[in-house]
Amino acid sequence: MHGDDSISIWFFIGVSLVVNGVLILAAGIYQYMNPPPVAEQVVLFQLHAGIWWGAILLLLGLFWTIRYVPSRAMVASKN
């Protein structure tokens, strides 16, 4: 879904995942370094889901963003 002069939806999705991934990863690292009191921790806090889930989203987002960045997509469609 991208013509010669339009931005692909996958680019928007990539940007969204990059922003969410960075924020979640950063929050996860902060919690790892400054753990909240046990009473305030979520269940399975010790798995630090924010770190690995944030990293996964970031990598996926980077893939889509770079693959569908408008200038690159336009060059690809002209070729």
Next chain:
Amino acid sequence: MSLLAAALFTDRLVHLTTTDFVIIVFYFGLVLAIGFYLKGRSNTGEDFFMAGREMTAWIAGLSFLSANLGALELLGWAASSYQYGILAAHWYWIGAIPAMLFLALVMMPFYYISKTHSVPGYLKLRFGESSRALSAISFAFMTVLMSGINMYSMALVMRLILGWNINVSIWVSALTVAVYVTLGGLRSAIFNEVLQFILIWAGALLIPILGLIEVGGWRQLRDRVAQNASVEYTHMWSTLGSFTDNPMGIHWTGIVFGLGFVISFGYWTTDFLVVQRVLAAKDLRSAKMAPVIGAAFKMFVPLIVILPGLLGIALLPMKLLPESQAIATGGHSYNEVLPLMLARYCGPGLLGLGITALIAGFMSGMAGNVSAFSTVWTYDIYKAVFKKSATDEHYVSMGRWSTVIGVLVSIGTAYLVMSFASIMDYVQALFSFFIAPLFGTVVLGMLWKRATAAGGFWGLFAGTASSIGMWAWVKADPTALRYVALSPNAKDMAENMYRALWSWIVCVLVTVVVSYMTKPKPASELAGLVYGATEIPSEGDVPIYQRPAFWAVVVTIVFVILNIIFW
């Protein structure tokens, strides 16, 4: 900030951090930005109402599924799986997959070749104006009700989890949807639905992953569910031999014929909300492939909807209650199971993404309803009844205005829906009123050349009237349940399924009888509309792995295996 917070927030399940707020605000900013970006690409009727008919199979397929992943899917079915167990997964497998594949391989060619703008538009081509009018009016009515239900569900969750004021939630989300759909039309709705689909998975998939880790795997989950509820809660088919052996009070005939055939085929093949997404595909092969892609993903939605409900039975320390009891006792209701699981596992950032996933679900459902309403109102009611000949620009303008009005009516509906105790049962009742008979009319129209205009109209009318009549009968006299649902033990969902089945049968019988009593159209007028009078274009010389039929077979095999595993 503190004054604003005091105005917005009351008691809450969780507290959002700054990171969570940034994630939510960024999401709202992005969907609005997409709407503004696409504004310049929605100037003609084809662009605004049909997204230019240039969507790839993937975009159309994901949008087709996402439009259905609204508030009711995420919250309602998680609640149903807590209440009824894994039986709720029938709505994702037998209640969806066969119908989606039937739409792809059998019905899509007729919708696509006829170049109709809508399902009521197809009925006009096949059966004439009266059938279109009846179908369009009932669809418009159902759509704004559904949209209102979505809004109410969203506001409920926002109040529960975040303590947000219910009015603020309804108005903020509704106006956001109104802005991006009004600006970019169907293209904007589809773009955002694909984005929302990805965000829903990104935000919701962590719950089953962490839940299964906590409980120790599927086998332990099954044992805990059996211990906390009943062993029947983890079986899909083996308990359906009798109405009294399963938590839903249903027989396998109701699941197979009522849900798997009538309700499912009615919804997935004739509800314009979902069919509109596929009509926007760029060519016939993409239009056929899109529902197959949707079906492939649909099979795995229970991971983020049904599984959290089961995990709630196994892991939550409190017992969830029906809505009315929860309100009376101050406890938590079934509808809160997904938010409770979210709060259980998600810390800062993840919580913001989880909330965004829920909001995305609500907004994709609302946008689907509103964009479909706008198309049907403009083409099948306004253009057909009020202004037959006007410029394309005029109809686009009407489309934008009807989007805004549709949102406002939906907001009014949301306030009405607040008085209903069970959200899902209400929706199922609506489906059986309108969707089941419509499927009878459309499928006979596509597959039977002898069906006449009078047959189509009177069949649709009789089916709808009989469904409403049966519903009113049981309401007035609850003992009538033994006749409508074949058992006095049937629960609401079972009743809805049997009522749908009877109304479909009434529709088909009346259509056939009236058609034989009236004069059919000549075959030359049925070209492009009916099987046997239409030449289906070749898909070209493409390899087998690019053919929709091949992937439909693959999906069917996985579907059968899943049902056997969870038998």
